[in-house]
Amino acid sequence: MKYAFLVWKNLWRRRTRTILTVLSVLIAFMLFGLLSAFNYAFTIGTDMANANRLVTIHKISLIQPLPISYLQRIRALPGVEDVTHANWFGGYYQDQRNQAPQFPVDAASYLRLYPELELPDAQREAWLADRAGMIVGSALAEQFDWSVGDRIPIQATIWTREDGGRSWEFVIDGIFTMEEGRGGDNFMLFHYDYFNEARAFGEDMVGWYVLRVADSADPAQVAAAIDAQFANSFAETKTSTERAFAESFVQQFGDIGLIVSAVLGAVFFTILLVAGNTMAHAVRERIPEMAVLKTVGFSNGSVLALVLTESIVIAVLGGSVGLGLSWLALESIPAAVSNALPGLFLPPQAIGTGLLYMLAVGVAAGILPALQAGRLTIAEALRRA
């Protein structure tokens, strides 16, 4: 700590240069924070996916429906412990911007298949007994100020009612939370039977099946058996693990991880050049001063450490503020956007990775000038003074 004033004073000897370098590091880490959040938001589904759950969809695409009659046939296959099904509803609440996901599901089996969905027992019972009831995630309830007992009209964009209407009204029977925390509890669930009876078309079809494989069974074999069961039928299936399903869903948007890595790679490479150039200049113009430090007794290692510390301070200063600004920006994103992309926040692991990157940028930018300073020959440097 006693060397801190030396480092600090050296940093600010060229105020403009230091500020510009800190700003460029700041922008790089702000970008890192924002892109990490988007990457996390796109992959949160894969992170939350359960390895023991399989998802069966139509072989052609997720949009193609499957007959409800498959339910019993899937359930009857060896190794299948439990099955449920769900549909994409695609409605909105009051305004088209409020497009939180809604799913008509088989309530009892869905709750069995998703134990991470936490719902008080009384609310669970109430929902199971109420055909026109729905349960909503706590994030949505908080956003729209909903309470149990409220009647909520949802406007359909796909599923018109038999009477031609687009408005579906539900009573909130429960508010659930997801144990994974943020980003996982922003959807609504209501009864498939109610939906199936009232919709104008697509009767007795479901969007996809979700099944749990018995501990003793091999998920790959079970998946193959399901797809074999429906091979050559009018609705062939494709079964994969929930994780693979979630990943393929995300892949529709492109390889988000690769895009993020490519952008960040380019940004950090540029930053390395900027910060490295700053440190190289800072050392070159201070060679006589470094010789003086060595003259009064600073070792090669101490001088090297001083330069490296300066570089790390620049990286950590700019990086921390940059990450902080990205956090602020993400926290102020409108609810409509965060509902469309749940999990859009600065993930804790990005903070840890960011800190490691700051240290890495600091060391990488400073190491060559620091080595140069450390190896400086005193007599030669003093002659240059």
Add this chain to the structure above:
Amino acid sequence: MSEPLVRARDVSKSFQKGRERVEVLHGLNLDITSGDFVALMGPSGSGKTTLLNMLGGLDKPTSGTISVDEQQLERMSSAALAHWRSRHVGFIFQLYNLLPMLSAARNVEVPLLLTPLKAAERRKHVATALEIVGLTDRAAHRPSELSGGQEQRVAIARAIVSDPTLLLCDEPTGDLDRTTADEILELLRALNAEHRKTVVMVTHDPRAAGFAKRTLHLDKGTLINGGAA
């Protein structure tokens, strides 16, 4: 007779300059006793600064031995030499070589950072050093806010703050007007006489050399009036 503080024996130093090997010092012998004040004179390129650097452990001889206070400098590693310098030698340069972004007090404090002294103790030592050189009222000023003479006083305070036995001065008055130079030389004489510092001063100026107890002349890498007992 007591053992000399500084003893140089058969010291030679050569540098590679392009393809040419330039020999700066040839078989030089030198003894300096503790409490001495030696002026080292000679024409440019005679090897004065090279000899001073070697006495202070900033450079090593190509051959020969240099001992200061019975420590063989040429055998010490670079880290050991750095540690030794911080405890035993104070350097004063012609162009002061202060750190421009630090105040006078902070400049004086720099060598003390290498000691285990606490901040309060360091401040006390700094205050004493600045008082000795008569710059207490300029402690908070940066080098750019000081005159040349004041800058050199700060450099002297930095050189003595860790209480070294040996002060090595390379043209300490070379950049000062006569009056200021005399003040600096008086200060060096006082440090020698009152604080028992052994001073070796490189100078071109015979008037400056007059402040020393004895003067040695170096020419073409050899002491012409004999440096060893």
